[in-house]
Structure formats: structure tokens, C-alpha cells
Amino acid sequence: xxxxxxWRVTSDRRRRIGPGLATIAALVIFPFVSPSIYFQNVLxxxxxxxxxxxxxxxxxxxxxxxxxxxAAFFGxxxxxxxxxxxxxxxNMLLTLAAGVLAAGLLALPLGxxxxxxxxxxxxxxxxxxxxxxxxxxxxxxxxxxxxNGLAGVPRPVLGILGLDLASVSTFYYATxxxxxxxxxxxxxxxxxPLGHSxxxxxxxxxxxxxIGYNTWLVKLAAFVIAGLFAGLAGxxxxxxxxxxxxxxxxxTTSGLVMVMVIIGGxxxxxxxxxxxxxxxxxxxxxxxxxxxWPLIMGATFILFVLVARRGIAGIFxxxxxxxxxxxxx
Amino acid sequence: xxxxxxxxxxxxxxxxxxxxxxxxxSVAEGERLAxxxxxxxxxxxxxxxxxxxxxxxxxxIILGGEDVTRRPAHERVSRGLARTFQTNNLFLGLSVFENVxxxxxxxxxxxxxxxxxxxxxxxxxxxxxxxxxxxGLQERHLALARDLSYGEQRQLExxxxxxxxxxxxxxxxxxxxMSPAETASMVELIRSFPxxxxxxxxxxxxxxxxxxxDRIAVLHYGEVLxxxxxDEVRNDPNxxxxxxxxxxxxxxxxxxxxxNIQG
Numbered sequence: 001x002x003x004x005x006x007w008r009v010t011s012d013r014r015r016r017i018g019p020g021l022a023t024i025a026a027l028v029i030f031p032f033v034s035p036s037i038y039f040q041n042v043l044x045x046x047x048x049x050x051x052x053x054x055x056x057x058x059x060x061x062x063x064x065x066x067x068x069x070x071a072a073f074f075g076x077x078x079x080x081x082x083x084x085x086x087x088x089x090x091n092m093l094l095t096l097a098a099g100v101l102a103a104g105l106l107a108l109p110l111g112x113x114x115x116x117x118x119x120x121x122x123x124x125x126x127x128x129x130x131x132x133x134x135x136x137x138x139x140x141x142x143x144x145x146x147x148n149g150l151a152g153v154p155r156p157v158l159g160i161l162g163l164d165l166a167s168v169s170t171f172y173y174a175t176x177x178x179x180x181x182x183x184x185x186x187x188x189x190x191x192x193p194l195g196h197s198x199x200x201x202x203x204x205x206x207x208x209x210x211i212g213y214n215t216w217l218v219k220l221a222a223f224v225i226a227g228l229f230a231g232l233a234g235x236x237x238x239x240x241x242x243x244x245x246x247x248x249x250x251x252t253t254s255g256l257v258m259v260m261v262i263i264g265g266x267x268x269x270x271x272x273x274x275x276x277x278x279x280x281x282x283x284x285x286x287x288x289x290x291x292x293w294p295l296i297m298g299a300t301f302i303l304f305v306l307v308a309r310r311g312i313a314g315i316f317x318x319x320x321x322x323x324x325x326x327x328x329x
Numbered sequence: 330x331x332x333x334x335x336x337x338x339x340x341x342x343x344x345x346x347x348x349x350x351x352x353x354x355s356v357a358e359g360e361r362l363a364x365x366x367x368x369x370x371x372x373x374x375x376x377x378x379x380x381x382x383x384x385x386x387x388x389x390i391i392l393g394g395e396d397v398t399r400r401p402a403h404e405r406v407s408r409g410l411a412r413t414f415q416t417n418n419l420f421l422g423l424s425v426f427e428n429v430x431x432x433x434x435x436x437x438x439x440x441x442x443x444x445x446x447x448x449x450x451x452x453x454x455x456x457x458x459x460x461x462x463x464x465g466l467q468e469r470h471l472a473l474a475r476d477l478s479y480g481e482q483r484q485l486e487x488x489x490x491x492x493x494x495x496x497x498x499x500x501x502x503x504x505x506x507m508s509p510a511e512t513a514s515m516v517e518l519i520r521s522f523p524x525x526x527x528x529x530x531x532x533x534x535x536x537x538x539x540x541x542x543d544r545i546a547v548l549h550y551g552e553v554l555x556x557x558x559x560d561e562v563r564n565d566p567n568x569x570x571x572x573x574x575x576x577x578x579x580x581x582x583x584x585x586x587x588x589n590i591q592g
Contacts (some may be wrong), residue, residue: 213435
């Protein structure tokens with residue numbers, strides 16, 4: 001019998017510490033290498049949407065739940081943080097806690113109601129619920145500013161550390177910290193017994209029930225955790241943008257993050273982050289050249305679905321495997 | 330002996346087709362009951378109702394003295410029930426080890442833990458390794474379930490069920506599609522189960538039935554036609570007429586199985 005350490009798990013990748021540290025180092029020195037405020041802002045946005053995409057990957061890639069309403073949690077957290085910051089206090093801990101908590105509290109009932117159905121019905125239910133959140137954001141002008149959006153959300157104050165998050169590079173570092181923490185926590189979750197339960201549901205839900213799993217509860221856990229992390233991304237987005245509009249809760253935002261997950265490679269956590277990077281950078285570059293950027297975006301998406309089903313992560317994986325094989329020959 | 334399972338007046342229809350028509354069975358703790366019957370007799374439907382995958386139209390399922398008719402499948406598992414499926418029902422994209430570990434972590438109550446990596450749960454890993462060794466699958470622990478041979482997949486089916494340490498184990502045609510050698514080792518395995526595990530087994534291979542069962546129930550068009558010790562059922566005129574039939578093919582089969590028992 002092999003020793004315990006040799007039991008390999010398809011979902012835990014062997015730890016590649018080297019490239020990981022190099023990437024972190026590159027992200028840390030980036031503001032020094034590129035003092036351009038524009039690129040620091042683009043990268044900050046990529047990291048925020050990276051958290052958002054990773055949270056959806058927990059549902060799509062690990063649990064097999066194709067949620068088409070993930071913007072609801074992003075948006076509710078962004079609005080909550082924005083409302084708290086503009087009306088009560090711009091204390092970071094307060095706005096962060098309020099936003100994330102609101103997303104979790106919304107994910108609980110919406111998840112409980114949606115996960116009873118599967119496949120296309122689940123997708124339609126999550127879409128419908130998120131559109132209800134959009135309608136509320138649009139109609140409740142007294143609370144959300146309605147179609148005009150919620151303007152003037154201040155950068156939060158971190159009193160204890162005396163950090164000024166209004167500065168582009170400080171905010172970049174704060175976002176990077178949240179991103180890395182989210183990645184570590186999500187990576188630990190997918191390696192945990194609960195994470196394996198998620199994968200079991202994705203692979204064969206009826207068999208999970210037959211070996212004693214309450215799959216409803218497993219799926220609800222995935223849904224709420226994903227909602228919390230989408231909420232974190234939403235809060236960071238409200239700080240970043242200083243403005244929240246109903247379109248941040250609209251189904252196109254849910255669609256955008258789903259495209260990020262699929263282009264990046266579902267079920268890999270980091271793939272969707274790369275997907276977020278590709279989508280946002282492409283959007284920034286192409287939209288400065290032409291108004292027809294959605295056309296380019298759509299074509300890119302079709303290309304991935306047709307020739308690279310496993311996304312950017314899949315391309316990386318295959319290229320590495322090919323390089324190793326040719327190195328051996 | 331104490332009664333572990335009672336199937337009470339179970340009816341079930343699919344559209345206009347009455348599949349089960351008032352089935353009654355009582356299974357004692359430690360008993361090994363084979364359910365036989367021609368195709369379409371309702372055997373698998375009965376298993377699905379006992380397991381909780383299907384709801385009966387009428388009737389009750391009593392497990393360990395408790396009415397579980399309205400309980401979902403996973404709650405019946407925590408009351409000691411486990412089952413295998415007629416067609417392999419595995420986690421095809423996961424390794425053999427991960428397949429069994431999912432069942433083991435559930436039984437050990439660790440399925441919802443998030444603070445440790447799954448690989449750090451030594452008790453789950455060692456129990457999983459032990460089960461794989463018992464099933465002869467230890468050499469294949471890294472293989473994906475979809476890459477296993479058919480016979481190995483059948484063994485993995487049994488491993489997933491055994492991982493729940495069941496009091497009542499439902500085996501739906503465990504040797505279906507197996508070679509004679511694979512069948513023999515499966516029979517060996519089933520016979521090696523502890524005597525306190527109550528077995529309910531659907532099987533078409535009469536050699537397997539007579540090798541394992543201490544009691545046989547014959548299901549015919551959704552009703553229990555005969556229920557008794559193997560020798561009683563074998564000589565029951567109704568069973569001979571209806572199940573074994575009068576065609577020459579069945580007579581050959583019948584004579585071999587009778588000689589098997591006598592031998």
C-alpha cells in the first residue's frame with residue numbers, strides 16, 4: 001500500500017510554490033515598475049473581479065451549479081457598503097462587514113429557494129431572483145438613488161493603521177491583500193472535506209444522496225460561501241468606483257462574470273482570475289479604439305468555447321504538459 | 330430475531346402501469362434475502378422505494394422500527410441503509426480513492442469540515458485505504474473511476490456501499506455483466522460480510538442466489554408470489570410454473586441449479 005502522502009487528489013494540485021511567489025512579487029512591485037495610475041487602476045479592477053470570478057467558480061466549477069444571478073450578491077454588498085459609507089460612517093471595517101453580511105443574508109434565502117431545481121431551471125431561477133434585486137435597486141430611489149445610481153461613495157478610512165486608501169497605489173495594495181486572502185481561503189475550502197463534497201455533488205448528485213449526503217445542504221453551503229465572496233468583491237468595487245449603478249446588479253454583470261469563469265477555465269480558481277484579467281484588459285483596450293467592443297468580446301468568447309473548452313487554465317495546463325513531454329524526449 | 334425492515338403494502342404505478350401491487354416483506358436482523366423475479370417484476374422499483382429514491386403510491390417502509398416512508402434517501406443512510414445500483418452509479422471523474430473517501434468522510438461525520446484539508450484527516454484516509462484493500466482495489470486507487478474495468482467498477486459500487494457500515498445493505502444485481510471468475514470473487518466477497526449485516530439482494534444468476542441467500546422472495550407482476558427458504562421456493566409449484574417457466578431453456582437452468590444445490 002502506498003503511504004498516506006501518496007494518495008493524490010485530482011482537485012488538489014501539487015503545490016507550486018515557486019511560480020506562486022514570483023507572481024506575488026510581481027504584483028507587489030508592479031506600482032513601482034509602472035507608476036501609471038491608469039494601469040494600477042486596471043489591475044485593481046482585475047483583482048476585484050478576480051475575487052468575484054473565483055466566488056462564482058466555487059459554484060460553476062466545483063459544485064456544478066450554473067448560477068446566472070451572481071451579480072445580486074456583488075451588487076447588494078456594493079449598495080450596502082455605499083449606503084453605510086454615505087449615510088453613517090466611512091469606517092472600513094463597518095462598511096466591509098455590512099456589505100459582506102448583506103450578501104450572505106441574501107444568499108441564504110435565494111440559495112435555499114433556487115437549489116431545489118437543477119440545470120436550466122436553477123439558472124432561470126437565479127436569473128429571476130437577481131433581476132428582482134435589480135428592480136429594487138432601480139425603483140427604491142430613496143435608498144439607492146434609483147436610475148441615477150449611488151454617487152459619492154468615499155474611499156474608506158482605516159483609522160488604526162493611518163492608511164490613506166484614497167491613494168491609487170495604497171488602494172491597489174489593500175485590494176491585493178484582500179485578493180490573496182480570498183484566494184488562500186477559497187483554496188483551503190476546495191481542499192477541505194466540504195470542498196470534496198462540492199465536487200461530489202458536481203460529479204453525481206444522486207449517488208451523493210445514496211451515500212448519505214444531504215446534498216441540499218451541501219449546495220446551500222456552496223451558494224452562501226460564494227455569495228459572501230461575491231459580496232467582498234462588491235464592497236471593494238464600491239470603494240474603487242465611488243459610484244454604484246443598477247447596471248452593476250443587472251443580468252449583464254452576472255453574464256460578464258460567468259464569461260470570465262468560462263474563458264478562464266472553470267474549476268481551477270486561478271483560471272477565472274486570468275479570465276477576469278483578459279476580459280477587463282480587452283474591454284479597456286478595445287473600447288478605447290472602437291464602440292463595437294462587445295462584438296470583439298463575443299467573438300473571443302465563442303473562440304474559447306469552440307477551441308479551448310477548458311479555458312486559459314486548460315491552455316496553460318496543456319502547454320506545460322507538452323513542454324514536459326518534449327523535455328523528456 | 331428482531332425485525333429490521335418491514336415493507337408494508339407497497340403500491341407504485343408509473344402512468345397506467347402498475348409496477349408494485351401491494352408488496353409485503355419482513356426482513357429480520359442478519360437475514361440474507363434474495364428477491365428474484367422476471368424482468369419487469371418491479372424489483373428495482375422496490376429497491377428505489379426502500380432506499381428513498383422513489384416515493385410509494387401507497388404503503389409504508391419501516392426501518393428499525395421507525396416509519397421512514399417520508400424520509401429522504403440520505404436520512405435512511407444515517408439510519409443504517411446502504412445500496413448499490415444495477416447500472417454503475419459512481420463519481421466517474423474522481424479517483425477510486427476519492428470515490429470511497431467521499432462515502433467514508435460522510436459516515437465519520439466529517440463531510441462539512443472546512444478548517445482542515447481532506448488529506449489531513451488520517452482516520453478517513455486509513456479507513457478508505459482499508460476498504461480498498463478489502464475490495465482488492467488498492468492497486469487502482471489513483472485510477473479515475475471511468476478508467477476502471479467493468480468488474481472493478483462493480484467492486485467500487487460495493488465499496489461505496491460498505492463505506493457506510495450499513496446494517497441493511499441492498500445489492501441490485503451485484504454480478505450483472507461480470508465474467509464467471511469475477512462473479513465467483515464477488516460471491517466470495519458478499520459471503521465474507523459480517524453476519525450482522527442484513528442483505529437484500531436482487532439477482533438473476535440463480536447460482537449466486539443459492540450461494541448467498543437464506544431466504545428467497547419471488548416477485549411477479551408487482552406481487553410477492555412466494556417467500557420462504559430456498560428449498561421451499563425452489564419446489565413451489567407456482568414458482569416453477571411462473572418464474573422458471575415450462576420452456577426447455579428454463580428446464581435446463583432449473584436442473585443445473587437443482588443439481589448445484591444438491592451438490
